[in-house]
Amino acid sequence: MTFGIHHTCLTVSNMEKSLTFYKDGLGLEIVKDVDEQGERLSMETQMEGAHNRLVWLKTSKGNTLVELLQYFHPVEGLSFRRQMLRCRHASYFVSG
Numbered sequence: 001m002t003f004g005i006h007h008t009c010l011t012v013s014n015m016e017k018s019l020t021f022y023k024d025g026l027g028l029e030i031v032k033d034v035d036e037q038g039e040r041l042s043m044e045t046q047m048e049g050a051h052n053r054l055v056w057l058k059t060s061k062g063n064t065l066v067e068l069l070q071y072f073h074p075v076e077g078l079s080f081r082r083q084m085l086r087c088r089h090a091s092y093f094v095s096g
Helices: 015-025 039-045 080-087
Strands: 002-011 029-037 051-058 065-073 089-095
Touching: 015 029, 015 051, 015 065
Parallel strands: 002 065
Antiparallel strands: 002 089, 029 051, 051 065
């Protein structure tokens, strides 16, 4: 059986500052950078009108990813702490 960590997700308040740390400081490489919004995202997050930026970065060795999320909406009426709790997770892969 093969087991590993696929990715870890973190919610950030400033994507550009976070990318400076992860790319320039740690040397990770961006493999996905998308603006997400719409009905599917609202259903997944259970937040009406959800809008975020999602960036996946990969390590130079191995296949572990870091997923960063910055929420643009909703911001007012929903604490940043609550938004963070919706995202923090680790994703594993198992084969065999």
